[in-house]
Amino acid sequence: SAAAIEAGRRAYELDRSHVFHSWSAQESLTPMTVIDAEGSWIWDGEGNKLLDLTSQLVFTNAGHKHPKIIEAIKAQAEKLCTVAPQHANDARSEAARLITELLPDDINHVFFTNGGADANEHAVRMARLHTGRRKVFSAYRSYHGGTHLAVNLTGDPRRIASDDDAGVEHFLPAYTYRSYFNAADEAQEAERALNHLRDLVMLEGAGQTAAIILEAIPGTAGIYLPPPGYLQGVRELCDEHGIVLIIDEVMSGFGRAGKWFAHQHYGIEPDIVTFAKGVNSGYVPMGGVAMDDAIYATFAERAYPGGLTYSGHPLAAAAAVAAISAMREEGMVENALTLGEEVIGPRLAALKDRHPSVGDVRGVGMFWAIELVKDKETREPLASYGQTPAVMSELVAEARRRGVLPFMNMNRLHICPPLNTTAEELIFGIDVLDAVLDLADESIRG
Ligand code: PLP
Secondary structure (H helix, E strand, O other), X not given: OXXXXXXXXXXXHHHHHHOOOOOOOHHHOOOOOEEEEEEOEEEEOOXXXXXXXXXXXXXXXXXXXXXXXXXXXXXXXXXXXXXXXXXXXXXXXXXXXXXXXOOOOOEEEEEEEOOHHHHHHHHHHHHHHHHOOOEEEEEOOEOOOOOHHHHHHOEOHHHHOOOOOOOEEEEOOOOHHHOOOOOOOHHHHHHHHHHHHHHHHHHHOHHHEEEEEEEOOOOOOOOOXXXXXXXXXHHHHHHHHOOEEEEEOOOOOOOOOOOOOHHHHOOOOOOEEEEOHHHOOOOOOOEEEEEEHHHHHHOOOOOOOOOOOOOOOHHHHHHHHHHHHHHHHOOHXXXXXXXXXXXXXXXXXXXXXXXXXXXXXXXXXXXXXXXXXXXXXOOOEOOOOOOOOHHHHHHHHHHHHOXXXXXXXXOEEEEOOOOOOOHHHHHHHHHHHHHHHHHHHHHHOO
């Protein structure tokens, strides 16, 4: 409506006058105003309707304006809007029960946080206190959050400005398409990447190592699936040396990868799982650390030195209970797995065949990446590490003009729609990407 567009215009002006945005040179920004949203669709400041292939920042797993989640938040607000973390609260208790039910049998407790970064901070703190050791290993080409320790755990260009002595060692990940180990196939990649990690742990001191933290499927850094055997190998390495295995499911969890948690594709049991985002579709901020009984036992008689005013906030917890219940009732996780396999996978494969600029397509569930290259043979990325070439921005702008909002990171487009997106919507979205990828093809010609 005209009123909504006018309100959006004012929001934009005030944003530019007063709002400071994440990770950005402030004067370079032209943020898209969102004036409305429903299901897998959003409306921009001019009233244009866009298919949201980003799930915002990969968190609206149940889509926008899910009536059951909205109803639960309203009901909780009227009943008891907030309560201090030291009290017991039915919404929080039920959220913890539902979350642990989805995880391995020996994961029975949840420490709630405000988001993903603080979940990882607390997971590492717990691992350090549990083992009495300090070093933590995390992967390059990863993202674990923007706070002090979490950004140091992160292995992407955003870490570098805040690099600090946080007790973190980085290792090269298993990433078959861009193998650091000259691997010819996935089996070789798994074996060589594991040997590398095993060597680093030995050289840095296994007896000094508290934890290894890994995204089950790295998200922002490229949605590259671990080769078969890799995560099992990391699990064995941790078992051998009494190292805590922390699996970061902040982006990959809650159905994103077509299972409740992405690590469930790989048959491993983590000691700690961190989560946020999809736990309640991001309707109210919430993250958490789900820990196994051994970690819990460390803090059974000894105080855990950590806490948050809003740990397990009732509004967020009620939203989580409703989101998880709705995902179950409506088969959203199954929908993600099936449509990933039957619609997204084959269509992206065809798109790779058609476009010289598409080097790799990969993913599972509603969690996919298109990697753009200058040359399919050499696999030279369309943008060098940490850069976004102009053509990527043009491509996203053209997709928007055609009614689709994709996620962009360096030389990649990510397709991460809500889990209840339909086949027809996905086909529309991928057809638009197919058309706009001609721009990338043109940019590498000649
Ligand atoms: N871990 C992963 C895998 C993420 O993708 C993110 C956010 O994108 C985080 C941690 C940080 O979460 P938050 O931004 O809620 O602190």
